[in-house]
Amino acid sequence: MNQRAALARIRLNPDSRAVERDLHDATQMHRTLMRLVPDGLGDSARLRSGLLYRLDITEDATTLLVQAASPLDGQGLPAGYGHMEVKDLSPMFxxxxxxxxxxxxxxxxxxxxxxxxxxxxxxxxxxxxxxxxxxxxxxxxxxxxxxxxxxxxxxxxxxxxxxxxxxxxxxxxxxxxxxxxxxxxxxxxxxxxxxxxxxxxxxxxxxxxxxxxxxxx
Missing domain, CATH: 3.30.70.1210 (Crispr-associated protein; domain 2)
Structure with missing residues (x-):
C-alpha cells in the first residue's frame, strides 16, 4: 500500500503571543495549523489535507506534532512561533x-x-x-x-x-x-x-x- 504523508515537529516558542493564544484556544490552534497546508482545498480542508495534530508537553519543551497528506509549509506559521522540522512518513508505512x-x-x-x-x-x-x-x-x-x-x-x-x-x-x-x-x-x-x-x-x-x-x- 503506497501512501505518502509528512509529519512536522514544531518546538514551540514559549515567548510567542501567538503560541500563548493557541495553547488556550483549540479553535485558534486549528486555524493556525491549517495555514501549513495549501490553499484552495474547499470547505472540508482539514479532511482533504488529512491534517491531524497532537500537543506533547514535557518538562523541557512543548512540541506540536502535525501530520498531513498534503505538503506542510512552515512559512504559514506566525513569525517566531517555533522551530519546525518535517519528515516523510513513507518509510514507516x-x-x-x-x-x-x-x-x-x-x-x-x-x-x-x-x-x-x-x-x-x-x-x-x-x-x-x-x-x-x-x-x-x-x-x-x-x-x-x-x-x-x-x-x-x-x-x-x-x-x-x-x-x-x-x-x-x-x-x-x-x-x-x-x-x-x-x-x-x-x-x-x-x-x-x-x-x-x-x-x-x-x-x-x-x-x-x-x-x-x-x-x-
Missing part, C-alpha cells in the same frame, strides 16, 4: 508488517452515545465522555479495529480542549493520552487509521497515532 512490535502514542477523545428510551428512538442521545476503565476499553477496542494488538497501555488524562471568546459557542473535548507497546496485526488497516486518525475531536488535537520501533524503547 513501507515497514509495517504483521507481527511488527511498535511503541505508540495517541491522544484521544473517548466517548459513548447516551442510550435513550424506546419512545425517543428517533432522537440521538448526548455524547458522554469516558474516563478510567471505560476509556481504556474504548481505546483497546479502537486499536484492535485499527490493526493493532495492544501489549500495554498507560493512560494520562490531559487538559480538555477548549474554545475562548465572548461570542464563541462552548467547547470542551476531554482528552486522554495513551502510551504503550503493541503488535501490528493488519498493516493496511493500520495505515488507513494512521492517515485518517482515530475517534472524535480531530480538529482539536485528538486522533493522531504515532509509532516507533519497539526495539528503540
Amino acid at each position: 513501507t515497514a509495517l508488517r504483521p507481527g511488527l512490535g511498535v511503541r505508540y502514542r495517541i491522544a484521544v477523545n473517548p466517548v459513548k452515545r447516551e442510550r435513550l428510551p424506546l419512545e425517543q428512538k428517533n432522537q440521538r442521545g448526548k455524547v458522554i465522555p469516558l474516563a478510567g476503565p471505560e476509556a481504556d476499553q474504548w481505546w483497546t477496542r479502537r486499536a484492535t479495529e485499527a490493526g493493532l494488538h495492544l501489549n500495554s497501555l498507560l493512560p494520562t488524562p490531559l487538559e480538555p480542549a477548549r474554545r475562548r471568546g465572548r461570542d464563541a459557542a462552548p467547547l470542551r473535548h476531554s482528552l486522554v493520552r495513551y502510551d504503550g507497546t503493541a503488535t501490528v496485526t493488519d498493516p493496511e488497516t493500520l495505515t488507513t487509521a494512521l492517515l485518517s486518525g482515530i475517534g472524535r475531536g480531530k480538529p482539536y488535537g485528538a486522533g493522531l497515532l504515532t509509532l516507533a520501533p519497539a526495539a528503540a524503547a
